[in-house]
Amino acid sequence: MARSLLWTGVAFASQAAAACTRASLQEVTAAYLQAQASGKPSLLPLGANVTYLENDATVDIAKGLLTQAIAIDFNRSLYDTEACAAFTELTAATNKHPYVIDTKFLLADGKITHVESVIADDGDWLFNAKNHLTYTSKESWDPIPSAKRDTRAVIKAAGDAYLDSWGDGKVPVPYGTPCARLEGGIYTGDKTPTTNTCKMPEFPQPFKIVKRSYVVDEEGGAVAIFNEFPFIDKTKPNGTASVNFVRVEGGKIRYIHETTVCATKNCGR
Numbered sequence: 001m002a003r004s005l006l007w008t009g010v011a012f013a014s015q016a017a018a019a020c021t022r023a024s025l026q027e028v029t030a031a032y033l034q035a036q037a038s039g040k041p042s043l044l045p046l047g048a049n050v051t052y053l054e055n056d057a058t059v060d061i062a063k064g065l066l067t068q069a070i071a072i073d074f075n076r077s078l079y080d081t082e083a084c085a086a087f088t089e090l091t092a093a094t095n096k097h098p099y100v101i102d103t104k105f106l107l108a109d110g111k112i113t114h115v116e117s118v119i120a121d122d123g124d125w126l127f128n129a130k131n132h133l134t135y136t137s138k139e140s141w142d143p144i145p146s147a148k149r150d151t152r153a154v155i156k157a158a159g160d161a162y163l164d165s166w167g168d169g170k171v172p173v174p175y176g177t178p179c180a181r182l183e184g185g186i187y188t189g190d191k192t193p194t195t196n197t198c199k200m201p202e203f204p205q206p207f208k209i210v211k212r213s214y215v216v217d218e219e220g221g222a223v224a225i226f227n228e229f230p231f232i233d234k235t236k237p238n239g240t241a242s243v244n245f246v247r248v249e250g251g252k253i254r255y256i257h258e259t260t261v262c263a264t265k266n267c268g269r
């Protein structure tokens with residue numbers, strides 16, 4: 001009796017600690033994709049004080065990109081039940097105005113409290129939505145079977161090591177073999193698909209990505225790191241809006257997608 005009461009207590013405690021269900025995050029992500037596809041932000045379950053950012057700028061959600069109907073060719077999403085957050089990367093290659101858009105949401109009590117999008121289009125870093133669609137749709141980011149899942153800590157550390165290595169080439173990065181990077185519309189895994197083509201050289205010093213936020217999904221085996229990328233855009237020395245979306249399998253990086261916004265064409269490079 002005492003034991004069963006104890007277990008009931010534990011079950012309640014862990015339910016209370018679980019910030020969100022996967023199903024609720026999937027529902028909100030589907031609603032977002034529907035809202036963007038139809039240009040109707042009213043389809044979103046928005047909280048009273050929702051914050052909405054497009055490429056780091058605060059925008060009125062009723063006037064932003066969500067009011068444009070965008071034909072979505074492909075999407076890939078992460079559900080972070082611990083942080084009560086979701087992430088989706090959509091590729092709109094056949095839309096009249098092509099885009100690749102990385103968005104994260106935060107939820108509380110089933111309502112969206114924060115939306116943040118990194119919106120790439122023509123002129124952004126290596127942008128080519130057609131190529132993005134070709135390569136992302138060929139990749140396999142299937143759910144990781146439960147016995148093979150990495151912990152949040154391992155997934156997050158793999159992504160962080162990759163970003164840290166740009167400033168310090170001695171940081172060990174758990175690249176897998178193979179590993180492929182989709183950077184804008186450039187794919188490193190094209191010519192030698194069975195090797196690790198993800199390795200990134202050091203950037204000129206000093207270089208450090210200070211501002212980072214994360215959406216982590218153990219079942220999806222991936223992390224999306226929203227960050228301010230310094231150096232690349234000469235007009236934005238403190239950093240430009242960027243996302244690194246990293247798939248990890250057995251502790252090793254399998255795929256990396258980078259979406260980076262430029263203030264000037266191709267960041268002036």
Ligand SMILES: *[C@@H]1O[C@H](CO)[C@@H](O)[C@H](O)[C@H]1NC(C)=O
Pocket residue numbers: 033034037072073074075076
């Ligand atoms: C998003 O992708 C899923 C499959 O992964 C698909 O079922 C769904 O229709 C897509 N949503 C949109 C709006 O394209």
Ligand SMILES: *[C@@H]1O[C@H](CO)[C@@H](O)[C@H](O)[C@H]1NC(C)=O
Pocket residue numbers: 048049
């Ligand atoms: C929204 O913001 C207003 C003004 O800051 C505050 O009074 C209100 O309590 C907030 N509502 C919620 C649901 O957080």
Ligand SMILES: *[C@@H]1O[C@H](CO)[C@@H](O)[C@H](O)[C@H]1NC(C)=O
Pocket residue numbers: 235236237238
């Ligand atoms: C960069 O950051 C520094 C320190 O916060 C600030 O003083 C400077 O104005 C920023 N520069 C730009 C171009 O935003």
